[in-house]
Amino acid sequence: MDKPPKQTKHELFLNYKIWLSGLTGNGKISDTTFELLGLIKKLGSIKLAAQACEISYRKAWGDIESAEKMLSYQLIEKQRGGKEGGHSQLTPACIKLLEAYEALQQKFDDSVEKAFNDFEIAMAKKPEE
């Protein structure tokens, strides 16, 4: 899921990872989890989303559970049974959260790009300058 990092003239890449945590530190929502949520929204299924995310269903399920526990509200509307076995969709609260996160992520990307450009410039300078 990690997007290709940015390269310097010095053959360095900048990588970063962001996540949300709760007050007591007893849980977290990682970028991967948000990606998972986005895929559930798109695919309507935890199973399919987990596959697309290249993580085990077990992990996907656990991540959702811990995120919901941390936030103390429901993220996923789950439907079991039926010929199709079941399906899932995001709650309105989850959609709101996801959209806020995606905006956060986007702003972050832009800022990082800028900061890293400055880094490249600094590294290109000779030490004595």
Add this chain to the structure above:
Amino acid sequence: MDKPPKQTKHELFLNYKIWLSGLTGNGKISDTTFELLGLIKKLGSIKLAAQACEISYRKAWGDIESAEKMLSYQLIEKQRGGKEGGHSQLTPACIKLLEAYEALQQKFDDSVEKAFNDFEIAMAKKPEE
């Protein structure tokens, strides 16, 4: 070493981690490694710096080695022997790198703060707004 993350009115914290990697992905320089380098500069000893960093000497040494291999230049001037056992200091190239990183880190912090403020505002709004 992780600094306290920022809190929303929704009792959420934003956390992040950055690191540099090389072309072939065969190594990385984490924020912890940069913290270690800063402490070596300050304390003049890998051993003391590792203690201050709360990592094992073994890991500190391995991190430095892999960073130097990745960059293919020397970061640390090491001195063995003597009554004091030895000491270490940063090379000029390392100091330059460290300073560039610290500036990058600072800009990162600012970006995070700004992006997270917007996130808070978005989360404070009612879904229908």
Add this chain to the structure above:
DNA sequence: TTACGAGCTGTAGCCCGTTGCATATCGATA
């Protein structure tokens, strides 16, 4: 010339996140 303490190095073992598997549950629809 020796003693000391940091730099170096290998390895056994722990911790913890994750996978993989097994198995149960549910319920719309055919």
Add this chain to the structure above:
DNA sequence: TATCGATATGCAACGGGCTACAGCTCGTAA
């Protein structure tokens, strides 16, 4: 009312990262 497949859940096993520890190397100052 039988079926089918996704949701739900536990657990053994694996693997990577790290620590703990043991032991060595070095060279200066006493």
